[in-house]
Amino acid sequence: MKKDLKNVSMAVIRRLPKYHRRLKELMEKDVTRISSKELSAMIGFTASQIRQDLNCFGGFGQQGYGYDVAELYSEISRILGLTQHYNTVIIGAGNLGQAIANYSNFEKRGFHVLALFEKNPRLIGLKIRDIPVIDIDDLEEFAEDKEIEIGVICTNSENAQDVADKLVKLPVKAIWNFAPVDIDLPEHIIQENVHLSDSLYVISYLLKMQNEEMEES
């Protein structure tokens, strides 16, 4: 039932991690099967959206039975590539870089952080869990005999492009960028930008709306 995944839209892809998360929660609660309607109530997408999304990857559910939670979870893990292993480096060992290196969950999903790189001499030589902080000038040499697939940028905006250029030269295949700036990259490099402010601004919008409603009533 394997379908051609090249035509699956990014909107669908971006919803997959949410299914993955909810299914894991269900497994932890020993739920073994779930209908698209129940999943809809949990996740906030319509049941028809859920059926449509999952149909992109071949049908998983069974009419009248729903989805087998463990099976769907493992299928989505596989579709997301979470059963694979990715060598990862983090550039910038400040608070954010250290916080990400500390997420042991990422390690469990196959994102193996080999090292953090840093230019601040006070941080070079530290260990975050067991991960060394290495001089950024040694990045190229370090990467020589390793196939590094993902570079995480945790520097400030000013250094982000420079760091990205270095990562592209290694070469990495994907960049996960936390600097609040868009980076110019060759087209074949996968780029994911995390803009924390986007989520904060949604809070701000909702707060403003709530405050206005209270003033009106």
Place this chain on the structure above:
Amino acid sequence: MKKDLKNVSMAVIRRLPKYHRRLKELMEKDVTRISSKELSAMIGFTASQIRQDLNCFGGFGQQGYGYDVAELYSEISRILGLTQHYNTVIIGAGNLGQAIANYSNFEKRGFHVLALFEKNPRLIGLKIRDIPVIDIDDLEEFAEDKEIEIGVICTNSENAQDVADKLVKLPVKAIWNFAPVDIDLPEHIIQENVHLSDSLYVISYLLKMQNEEMEES
């Protein structure tokens, strides 16, 4: 031209911060006006989507002229509530909490971080920029004479619900949650969860697809 904003969908709201970010970039490049088509090329939404989105808030563009960049930027700032001021506390002064307290950009947008709260005695008493790290047991007393609107949860998953309950009692109006767990909150409390893994899993998916394509060719 003020429209009733209560019917604007969350999908539109979630796109607004992206417009805001792009318009700021345009202003920094001294671009004074832009068509929905040009904006579409920058931002990756279709021109018709952009016109539709912005029409939810009253028409801004002018046929044949496009959008006045500075005007649209300031309108979207206002719609997002970024012209207001929000008292904010961060719970958890570990790496992530410190990283967020260090984002001076949030301060500029009106999110005024009054303090970080922490139970680890080695962190209590520190200052992040000028922001004090205070004993979590003193949260209630601290909040007594301040109107705190936003609580940011930067603890681990195990403590997140407990911390959320404390924040609800203060009371805060919104919770920005970075712990990788969903929190039970009263309905009137605004909840934004940041799941960093969602973005990482998208990278993983795209990497897997790219690797498979290379194997095929």
